Amino acid sequence: MTSGPGAARFGVPLVRLAVAESTNDVARLLASAGTREGAVVLAGRQTRGRGRLGRVWLSPEGGLWCSIVLRPVGQGPPGLLSLAAGLAAAEAIETVSDVHAGLKWPNDVVLDGRKVGGVLIESAAGATIAGFGINVRVPLEGLARDVAETATSLHLMTGRPVDPEAVLEALLKRFAGWYDTWLAGGAGIVGAWSRRDATRGRPLHISISGETLEGTADGIEPDGALRLKDASGRVRRVVSGDLVSSQGMAQGR
Ligand code: BTN
Numbered sequence: 001m002t003s004g005p006g007a008a009r010f011g012v013p014l015v016r017l018a019v020a021e022s023t024n025d026v027a028r029l030l031a032s033a034g035t036r037e038g039a040v041v042l043a044g045r046q047t048r049g050r051g052r053l054g055r056v057w058l059s060p061e062g063g064l065w066c067s068i069v070l071r072p073v074g075q076g077p078p079g080l081l082s083l084a085a086g087l088a089a090a091e092a093i094e095t096v097s098d099v100h101a102g103l104k105w106p107n108d109v110v111l112d113g114r115k116v117g118g119v120l121i122e123s124a125a126g127a128t129i130a131g132f133g134i135n136v137r138v139p140l141e142g143l144a145r146d147v148a149e150t151a152t153s154l155h156l157m158t159g160r161p162v163d164p165e166a167v168l169e170a171l172l173k174r175f176a177g178w179y180d181t182w183l184a185g186g187a188g189i190v191g192a193w194s195r196r197d198a199t200r201g202r203p204l205h206i207s208i209s210g211e212t213l214e215g216t217a218d219g220i221e222p223d224g225a226l227r228l229k230d231a232s233g234r235v236r237r238v239v240s241g242d243l244v245s246s247q248g249m250a251q252g253r
Helices: 005-009 023-032 078-096 154-158 164-183 189-195
Strands: 014-020 040-046 064-070 102-104 108-111 114-124 127-134 203-208 211-220 226-229 235-238 242-245
Touching: 014 023, 023 040, 023 064, 023 114, 023 127, 040 164, 064 164, 078 102, 078 108, 078 114, 078 127, 078 164, 078 189, 127 164, 164 189, 189 211, 203 226, 211 235
Parallel strands: 014 040
Antiparallel strands: 040 064, 064 127, 102 108, 108 114, 114 127, 203 211, 203 242, 211 226, 226 235
């Protein structure tokens, strides 16, 4: 990696592993051993990658699978960190390619309606771990069938080889910027996220603890909650849940 402001701040130390069960778990171990903020764990593949809401995250060779250790001093708005992470991932993708990256609440990165990446934020060992998964050149045949139907890769969308290292470098820089914005109160995160909102105005099904809510996506609130408008025009705030659009864009994989 070349040096740069973000790369210096996030990515020291940079622990590279050929294989990890989950980079979030390795980052948690580093955090409990006292590693500094900005430590990054990068794996060539994961054998037990996980996504939001306990989903399995298939992570063969060819993806960017990494986790960053954060030790926020003070606290930005809780609901906005995950949006900031999604923004960083979308911007990183655009830095290395000419595609437009959209976002699906809370932090799925989508290209042309198909999921190319996601973010898993966890608290562990007194730190916050931000795990990023981006399909750089994972062959879709290597994913489960239901996943492959709703997923894509950067390679597929651009038709050109993209280097996961280049995506990592861009991601660390972009995330350093958005993380600072979040620490400073988060102004601008909701606006930037909304400009990439790939679901606004679309019908959604949201499953929360076994209950399914239906409505139309109506953007996000200042605190990052999703606005779901029902048929009568009533807006519900959704702060967590599994979001599936009526067009079958699955949240997880
Ligand atoms: C999601 O969309 O559900 C979030 C997926 C996050 C996957 C990444 S890959 C690196 C890190 N390690 C994990 O086990 N998960 C995250």
